[in-house]
Amino acid sequence: MEFNTKFAAPEKHQVACVAAGVFESRKLSGAADALDKAAHGQIRELLRSGDMDGKIGTTRLLYRVRGVAAERVLLVGLGREKEFGDKEYRDCARAALAAVQETGARDASLYFAELQVPGRDAAWKARQVVLAAADISYRFDRMKSKKAEETSLAHVSISAASKRDAADLERGTREGNAIAAGMTLARDLGNLPANVCTPTYLADTSVKLAREWKLAVEVLEQKDMEKLQMGSLLSVTKGSHEPPKFVILRYAGAGRKDRPVVLVGKGITFDTGGISIKPAADLDQMKFDMCGAASVLGTLRAAAELGLKLNIVGLVPTCENMPGGAATKPGDIVTSMSGQTVEILNTDAEGRLILADALSYAERFEPQAVVDIATLTGACIVALGHVCSGLFANKDDLADELQAAGAESRDRVWRLPLWEDYQEQLKSNFADFANIGGRAAGSVTAACFLSRFTRKYDWAHLDIAGTAWKSGKEKGATGRPVPLLTTFLMKRAEA
Ligand code: BES
Ligand code: MN
Ligand code: ZN
DSSP states (O other), X not given: OEEEEEESOGGGOOSSEEEEEEOTTSOBOHHHHHHHHHTTTHHHHHHHTTSOOOOTTOEEEEESOTXXXXXXXXXXEOOOGGGOOHHHHHHHHHHHXXXXXXXXXXXXXXXXXXXXXXXXXXXXXXXXXXXXXXXXXXXXXXXXXXXXOOOSOOEEEEEESSSTTHHHHHHHHHHHHHHHHHHHHHHHHHHSOTTTSOHHHHHHHHHHHHHHHTOEEEEEOHHHHHHTTOHHHHHHHTTOSSXXXXXXXXXXXXXXXXXXXXXXXXXXXXXXXXXXXXXXXTGGGGGGGGHHHHHHHHHHHHHHHHTOSSEEEEEEEEEEEOOSTTSOOTTOEEEOTTSOEEEOSOTTOOHHHHHHHHHHHHGGGOOSEEEEEEOOOHHHHHHHTTTSEEEEESSHHHHHHHHHHHHHHTOOEEEOOOOGGGGGGGOOSSXXXXXXXXXXXXXXXXXXXHHTTOTTSOEEEEEOTTTSEEOGGGOEEOOTTHHHHHHHHHHHHHO
């Protein structure tokens, strides 16, 4: 789907479908009012008849309205004007685009930029429309022998009657496009089955991405990781026949001496649990255990497309977690790259083991901040559900920045504590510490484990176990938290 900005009177815009909003009080938005005037009151008449009451998310499609150049007019219910905020804007844009998509219209023009959303500028509104359109039109049919039929809607205009906000709308559309493309990459990688999306596949995809977007890339092999003494990471791959990889991607948007932001993504391409094997139910969903890695690749793609004036390093430690004769056993003790020893009491707590060494590796970049992204704990889903990701940080400013970026992109996070009091749960009788901390506060103790490898820099951890994919009828990767991370980087680049 393509997007552009268009500045024209809604009644004169020659397009297959023009969409405009109506509030629950039957108050017309500016665009709906202009359409109504051109149509000699036909829209107000419809409202009076009770056929459209402006309830949020409802739509009415009208054909060949007199005086209007577009073939179709789509009225979109905006709900109560006083309650119209971020969520309402996004829901209405989605509802409008979904309704257009059901028609045969090839192009559509949305007059949503004029709707007032407290605290949000025109660029934000454009981004939201583009992201909503990309989301509803996303299909994953690469593994089907018969491809899904293309929907006819191919072109969406982010429209306004005046050119007043032209620059902001154009910028927001461009940003939305870049974020959407990053999300699509992340979703595709997440949705691919684990027999296709192996560590080697993730590394090859990284190399292609680097070539396309002029990033520097390096792929470490098992022997390189052995040289670096990544004993924690390597303990996870031991039961697998797939070779592990460690990808280093570098985007240089600022001066050579500018310290980079480092993103680290968990890339377990399949998590059986290892010897501490998982039960069979829903085990297929453990192909999504590389969604952190996928979000790093998607975010780098977005950052490069936007040409952010910032240096960014992406680290992707990737392997499978399998049982087998050579697999790590509960009770095994390994030495991490940091020199700290870890007693592996549960081989299913493997994400933290690969992240530990990647976080140590991150030190060499003298980062301004490190953010790791991981489908780390089932406990995070128990705590926060599927609405927001868990956020942990060793620095309040960084946590606040990420929280704000999450709110703005509607890819939200909620902070959980990293207090010293929780650290004792990781106590081991045999090694420096254990890789699990018991049933209580499972997401917190996982983050506490990571914190032992991040003492040298500002660090945040995002637990995306509940947000990276959906289960049930709509099973599939969401592309989160690419919007959050890209927004965070955009703000850092401006600062
Ligand atoms: N990848 C899982 C976490 C997960 C589980 C994410 C289900 C989404 C849905 C992770 O590797 C894991 O297995 N974590 C364990 C940790 C436990 C052994 C301390 C968990 O959450 O059960
Ligand atoms: Mn696991
Ligand atoms: Zn896992």
